[in-house]
Amino acid sequence: MLPHGQLENVHYFSQRPDVGKPDAASLDQRQNHPIACDSPTLAFRPRPEHELDRLPDEELLAYLRDARAAGDTDAARTALQVLVFGHWSIVVARLRMKLPAHVVEDTAGDVIARAITSSFSGESVGEFKAWLNTILRRAIADFYRERSRTIATDPLDGDDEHPGPEPTTANAAGYVETQMVIQAALDELRQDHRRLVEIVVFEARSAADACAEIEDMTPDNAYQIVRRFRVRLRELLEDDNG
Amino acid sequence: MGEPMSDVERLRERFIAEFEAGSEPDPRAYLAELDGADRRELEALLDAYLDRAPRRTFDATAFAASPARALVDDLEQSLGGQAGAWPVVLPRLRQAARIKRTDLVRQLAARLGVADREAKVASYYHAMEQGTLEPSGVSDRVLDLLAELVGTTRERLREAAEALTPRSPGQAAGDALFARTAIPDLESRTAMGPPASPAAAEAAPEDHDEVDDLFLGGG
Numbered sequence: 034m035l036p037h038g039q040l041e042n043v044h045y046f047s048q049r050p051d052v053g054k055p056d057a058a059s060l061d062q063r064q065n066h067p068i069a070c071d072s073p074t075l076a077f078r079p080r081p082e083h084e085l086d087r088l089p090d091e092e093l094l095a096y097l098r099d100a101r102a103a104g105d106t107d108a109a110r111t112a113l114q115v116l117v118f119g120h121w122s123i124v125v126a127r128l129r130m131k132l133p134a135h136v137v138e139d140t141a142g143d144v145i146a147r148a149i150t151s152s153f154s155g156e157s158v159g160e161f162k163a164w165l166n167t168i169l170r171r172a173i174a175d176f177y178r179e180r181s182r183t184i185a186t187d188p189l190d191g192d193d194e195h196p197g198p199e200p201t202t203a204n205a206a207g208y209v210e211t212q213m214v215i216q217a218a219l220d221e222l223r224q225d226h227r228r229l230v231e232i233v234v235f236e237a238r239s240a241a242d243a244c245a246e247i248e249d250m251t252p253d254n255a256y257q258i259v260r261r262f263r264v265r266l267r268e269l270l271e272d273d274n275g
Numbered sequence: 276m277g278e279p280m281s282d283v284e285r286l287r288e289r290f291i292a293e294f295e296a297g298s299e300p301d302p303r304a305y306l307a308e309l310d311g312a313d314r315r316e317l318e319a320l321l322d323a324y325l326d327r328a329p330r331r332t333f334d335a336t337a338f339a340a341s342p343a344r345a346l347v348d349d350l351e352q353s354l355g356g357q358a359g360a361w362p363v364v365l366p367r368l369r370q371a372a373r374i375k376r377t378d379l380v381r382q383l384a385a386r387l388g389v390a391d392r393e394a395k396v397a398s399y400y401h402a403m404e405q406g407t408l409e410p411s412g413v414s415d416r417v418l419d420l421l422a423e424l425v426g427t428t429r430e431r432l433r434e435a436a437e438a439l440t441p442r443s444p445g446q447a448a449g450d451a452l453f454a455r456t457a458i459p460d461l462e463s464r465t466a467m468g469p470p471a472s473p474a475a476a477e478a479a480p481e482d483h484d485e486v487d488d489l490f491l492g493g494g
Contacts, residue, residue, distance in 0.1 A: 114347050118334070121343035126300075127325045142349075143364075146346065146349070271312050
């Protein structure tokens, strides 16, 4: 979540103070990886698509770097396809709720490209998904900041291909406020209840899954906790809306 | 758990079911069914769900028809070229500015004062979008004018060019690791003209002129 103060204009591939060196976790991961990432002299083993599909983002990126270093064009392309395709629909769906239709696909491409290329330029981006989400939020904020400074560029003839309402929170502040409301509702919960809400509401998994994961949680308790959270979220959203 | 399901919950569950089945439901259509606080609640819940959603499983058929494919092509070009993220950034800036490549080149050549050598400017600009032109050779004047045309700044263009490091010296341009595989649309192909390469763009010594200096001489 980005507090208001962090909504500075983010330049393309800007350097952040916390970037430049790999973190300990990624170094460990690379050392344990069967393929040496920075040494094209060691053997690179291409992996089939279904194996790549199962890799976490960070390992997939490491594999992509290895393939590139080894000059294995096909392997690199396959990894890139799996990574880009895997995130494309998610990013597009989120942007559709926040931006006018005619800028969604270009912005989605820009967001994913930034996330991938920054991980190639030596930046330590931490967890890829979190980094991608950060870039996405900044892109939304940048769009509304730019729009407030320039004349509207919306198509004059509307967007017949994608009918639908304009975004509900048609400004950066509104978007960030909604996210902060969710965070505030979560912050009111104790840790196990919060995890329950994460599983059932935000990860869309079953209450049975949650009960299996969280100690001493019963389906009845899970139902009550989720229900109270939803009521509270609604209250906060209504308060926030004035 | 016998309470009737609210509209918000019904729509949330329907969206997630469709999304997890591999289709691409448009959340705006779901939001359009609600008003006021209901709509805001649904939007918050869907955004929170997507924020945490795991990467989708690769589907070759869906990928072939997806705009994600063009992005992969551009990223390949960036990773294999010597111009950083220009192959990703330049076409998208141009599209966002709603300017065709032919128009952009015409205006760029005119503003550079070389309108009579538009074809040469086109060749160099094409090499920039393809990632085959060394960014340090492109002058600030070219980047300033280009930035003006596509609504950005010279600094951002320089940053994009430095976003990726080539695999090894001399292994980028003519020896590109990746090749563009997407079929460009008609407008792009028409605008593209004959294939350009650094070799084609760089003039023979006797033909060397101001345009070469602008795109190769730096400064």
